[in-house]
Amino acid sequence: MLPSTELALLRRVAHEQATCRAPSLVAAVVREGGLVWSGARGRVDGEVPGPDTQYRIGSITKTFTAVLVMRLRDEGKLDLNDPLDKHVPGTVMGERTLAQLLSHTGGVTSESPGVFWERAPGGDWAALQASLGPEALVLRAGSKLHYSNVGYGALGELVSRHRGMSWLDAVNQELLAPLEMTRTTPHPVAPHALGWAVHPHADVLLPEPTPDAGAMAPAGQLWSTLNDLSRWLRLIAGDTGDVLHPDTMAEMRAPVMVDDGDHWTAGFGLGLQLARDSGRRMAGHTGSMPGFLACALTDAASGTGSLVLTNATAGVGIVGLSYDLMKIADDMEPELPTEWAPATTVNKDLLDLTGAWYWGPAMYQLRLLDHAWLELVPIQGAGRASRFRPAGDGTWTGLDAYYAGETLKVVRDEHGEVSHLDLATFIFTRRPYEPAGPIPGGVDPHGWGTRR
Structure with a gap:
């Protein structure tokens, strides 16, 4: 991008990192051709992090799980109106549909029972299933948006049963390998950031744990980089390659449930968070795990997206920063409309x-x-x-x-x-109220004319 644009983008990143006291922060602007700008502030192992430095991406993982489910749908192996029981029988949420679980409208509890799953090693699916009693159904299905990590644990198990392999193996084989996302992994691989909590009243740090989430992994396990996530963001915008049909991705971006405002600003599609700001309509997901925050959003209409990754538990305005990066890029360097060309064939x-x-x-x-x-x-x-x-x-x-x-x-x-x-x-019909057309109720035999 132009030096003036790059300076404006970096200044916004630098302001966020400094004022919010992030140990490190990396960000990028993504367009159709891929990553067009990236910037960083802070240090990882004494060095400035780059587009290949790994961060934990938390709930952005859910978008991978959702794409796997939609692939199964497109193959005819399931219907989104199916109850979970048809594919993963025996759970307390068995009557909730797959579409409701994907869109967080199933009324299922947000967190798995017991110790907070994000900070403790997770058990297997049998243990998670056994821990869920009637109290896990906290709202009437379809009544409102209620974010549920547990629902995505169940969707990961559904993928595993249909594919005859672990959820992670399905992610690797069906998504990461075809998209050449070689730096997206379930556990950190150097170079990677460490997760930190920043003391609220002093400039000191506390290390955060990064355990394996077990059966809850489909809700938030993965680590990734700006380079890899730039390819994933292009997929969300519609550049789906051989992984998913673009129409299916458009279906995922369509609102299922939105907030209660007269002019909605936030909502959910099928596995994707949705947002509207200043006339821009965005899709993607945020992520939060102990020691990490992440945001991946794209505006499919303009083709511009942004990524933000930081190794701080809280306090960094990742969503607002993502909005601002897209706005700066589009205001200073708007994409030109695709050049029109005549069709080469016609029916x-x-x-x-x-x-x-x-x-x-x-x-x-x-x-x-x-x-x-x-x-x-x-x-x-x-x-x-x-x-x-x-x-x-x-x-x-x-x-x-x-x-x-x-x-x-x-x-x-x-x-x-x-x-x-x-x-x-x-x-x-080709004429208004065509007399020869099969107009329901028929057409007055006098036809058009004046009436007294």
């Missing part, structure tokens, strides 16, 4: 469908997008807009807003000519 039958269509008197435009997708948008005023993806059987499936999941059909007459569009029983 003439689909091209003939484009143009004006009418739902009653309301006018819509049907556009042909890449990959034979269609987009239906109102031409005047407010209306229901959506994109549609080919379903493979001559129909299209809605992707956005009101028509998400609904089926768009192109209906032809006995001569093979296009008669109308049928979208979830809404009939679109």
Whole structure:
């Protein structure tokens, strides 16, 4: 980036590290091409940490678990509406659905019973399951957002049972290896930061423990680096490679539950934290473990993301810093729009469908997008807009807003000519209230004209 941009970014990082007394802090800006800037303050083993220095990333681990579950869904091995009991029987939360566990809407207790799991070695799944009694269900399922680490322990066990291997082996084989994330591990590998608590009233440190979380590992075990997480952040933004279909990642970024404000600022998708700030809509996750804080957020619309890692238990404003880094980068060096280029191939039958269509008197435009997708948008005023993806059987499936999941059909007459569009029983014709169209309730035989 430009020297002026780099200075502004580093100054913001330096201010956070100094005022919040972080032993060390590393940060990065990520765009489509990868990591475009990184900076650091403080010391690790007497040296300035770099983009390859490991930090514990805490609950960012949950995003890895969620992607593994979504891969199983895409393979047809499960449905997100399945109750947990169908795949991991015998738990007190067995009636909670997989979607509810992914989005923290299952009403399951936040922490595992007994000693606080983040500071003590964890037991295996059998021990965790046995420790959960009826009191682990603290809220009605689906009633509100209630963050649950326990739910992700259960999802990790689900992955393990479907794959016939440990959750960690699945992470390594299905995610880390294909994405070449060689510095993401369950335990620290040098160079790595040590976790510290900073005394609230003096500039002294206390080392924090970093035990293996056992069955709770899918909720917060992993260590990683700026370099590795830059690739993971690009995946969250949509550059999914062969790991996940981009549409599935878009589904994960869609809100399932948001805060109670009239204009929501925070919420959850399927395994992803969501946030809105100053018109920017972000997805990713934060992480917190004894001695460490982490934040990975991306704005899929602008293509800019940010990473923040520090080895302090508390007191560093990782989310606000992440917001500011994205804002500085986009204000000082905005990404140029992707250059338009004409299509190289076209389906003439689909091209003939484009143009004006009418739902009653309301006018819509049907556009042909890449990959034979269609987009239906109102031409005047407010209306229901959506994109549609080919379903493979001559129909299209809605992707956005009101028509998400609904089926768009192109209906032809006995001569093979296009008669109308049928979208979830809404009939679109080439003329307003086409007399020959199958308009529900029929059309007045006198047609359009003046009425006294």
